[in-house]
Amino acid sequence: xxxxxxxxxxxxxxKLAGTTSRTLRHYDDIGLLPPSRIGxxxxxxxxxxxxxxxxxxxxxxxxxxxLPAISDVLAGQTGEARALEGHLAWLRHExxxxxxxxxxxERTIEALEGGEEIxxxxxxDGFDHTQYREEVEERWGRDAYATGDRWWRGMRDEERAAxxxxxxxxxxxxxxxAESGVAPDSAEAxxxxxxHVEWLTGIPGTPAGTPGGDVKGYVIGLGEMYVAxxxxxxxxxxxxxxxxxxxxxxxxxEANL
Numbered sequence: 001x002x003x004x005x006x007x008x009x010x011x012x013x014x015k016l017a018g019t020t021s022r023t024l025r026h027y028d029d030i031g032l033l034p035p036s037r038i039g040x041x042x043x044x045x046x047x048x049x050x051x052x053x054x055x056x057x058x059x060x061x062x063x064x065x066x067l068p069a070i071s072d073v074l075a076g077q078t079g080e081a082r083a084l085e086g087h088l089a090w091l092r093h094e095x096x097x098x099x100x101x102x103x104x105x106e107r108t109i110e111a112l113e114g115g116e117e118i119x120x121x122x123x124x125d126g127f128d129h130t131q132y133r134e135e136v137e138e139r140w141g142r143d144a145y146a147t148g149d150r151w152w153r154g155m156r157d158e159e160r161a162a163x164x165x166x167x168x169x170x171x172x173x174x175x176x177x178a179e180s181g182v183a184p185d186s187a188e189a190x191x192x193x194x195x196h197v198e199w200l201t202g203i204p205g206t207p208a209g210t211p212g213g214d215v216k217g218y219v220i221g222l223g224e225m226y227v228a229x230x231x232x233x234x235x236x237x238x239x240x241x242x243x244x245x246x247x248x249x250x251x252x253x254e255a256n257l
Contacts, residue, residue, distance in 0.1 A: 008051070170192070174192055177192055215257050
């Protein structure tokens with residue numbers, strides 16, 4: 001049988017994708033992944049095109065998007081290959097980062113077991129918070145990066161952990177608000193925007209954390225960057241969520257900054 005024309009049963013697809021038939025039926029019920037055909041036995045069958053769509057759904061889920069957002073993304077993208085190229089670029093970036101982390105941990109284990117000296121640069125490869133140094137310096141100057149770097153390095157471990165959790169909680173709340181369908185100028189979204197700006201003002205070296213800095217321009221500019229850069233958009237559930245954050249921040253900035 002021509003591989004381009006064959007199809008697979010719902011049980012086969014569930015097994016291959018590491019999911020369940022129930023999940024695939026749910027995707028059909030909400031119009032996210034309809035089967036290619038229904039057999040005489042009532043079973044759902046999926047062809048190659050459906051598999052490509054399922055692959056994209058799973059990739060978008062890994063980026064943190066909810067099902068309504070995934071539906072919107074797929075509806076707005078007509079070229080499957082072009083869309084997958086964007087996913088592939090993100091996956092390669094993550095693959096490289098994770099490979100460096102794996103190698104780093106392996107070297108640390110080997111050093112510990114062999115009683116060897118542990119090199120800090122080897123232990124922390126792949127965990128470097130300075131990966132955006134050039135971008136920060138280009139956008140806001142060397143002093144901005146240097147000040148922020150001193151602030152970060154001067155934190156105790158528990159302070160860094162608390163700051164990371166605060167950031168993650170903000171991202172989760174933004175994603176939840178975007179999925180709920182509230183408007184960017186709603187009270188809920190504006191309360192999140194206020195939290196976001198307060199979070200930004202706690203980072204030394206940035207215009208938001210510098211007395212007399214252009215906080216309004218900085219906040220609006222960051223919102224645009226969240227949408228344009230998939231690395232940042234992923235923190236808010238992908239491009240759809242990042243667009244919601246951008247719009248809410250702009251409303252807040254125009255009214256309050």
